[in-house]
Amino acid sequence: MIPENLLLDYSATLENKGASEIIISEKSRADFYFQIKTGEIKMFNLNEQGKEFVQGIFYDGESFGEPPLFGDFKYPASAVAVKPTQLFKLSKTNLFKLLTNNPEINLKFTKALAKRLYYKATILKEISVHPPEHRILALIDFLKRKDGSDKLFQVELTCQQIADLTGQRVETVIRAIKQLEIDGEIKLINRKVFR
Incomplete structure (x- = not known):
């Protein structure tokens, strides 16, 4: 989504995560932007019976977990590496600087979030009806x-x-x-x- 060289210019770190390693915990504070270099991430919730509901699966080049960064609320789901994954981690402060200084990236970012919202609304309708x-x-x-x-x-x-x-x-x-x-x-x- 965001070019890798630009992420690095704004002090992103590249981290290696093992399969089944938790990246984000539900109800934790959102302080970082995450973008996958290689691998696979699953965002999910567990109900009281322990049944998993997958919110989304993300692959190479995709980001995940951004809405809480902008809405100033806690993560509504957890995220785990499905397989060994390399991902970029960028502080919320530096993400906002990057987006402010790069309006073309900001627009692409906004469009990607809008597509994800459309998907969520579509799937929610499908599940309920x-x-x-x-x-x-x-x-x-x-x-x-x-x-x-x-x-x-x-x-x-x-x-x-x-x-x-x-x-x-x-x-x-x-x-x-x-x-x-x-x-x-x-x-x-x-x-x-x-x-």
Whole structure:
């Protein structure tokens, strides 16, 4: 999102995180901007029964956990490295200086946050109103638009990740994917989902 050289110019540090290492704890104070160089980060909440609800999965070049920096509230979710990850960590103060001094980056940053808000609003509607098949297609279509590809799109998520992102059980996702294949909405090739 923000060019790496610019992050370093504003005193960002590059940190290595191991798989399953917590980056952000829910309800902790937001003092840093995080951007992934390589790896994968999952933001999630746990309910009282210990069931995980995934707020988002982030990959190379993406940032995560920014809204509390601007809203001056605590993190509403936790973030964990899914696999070994390198990420940039920049203080909130230096992030604001960077954005103030680089209006073109500020605009790109704002657009990226707006897309993320759109995704959240879309998924929330899907979870509250629609059947499992519709929820899954909405998620896949969002990912395909994000990828920007017109050709057959391969979904890189596991059934567990799809379940976590759509608020469903894995068994429900598996049944829904089979139904979507029967209906011709998706293709299954070597156990991978395509649309």
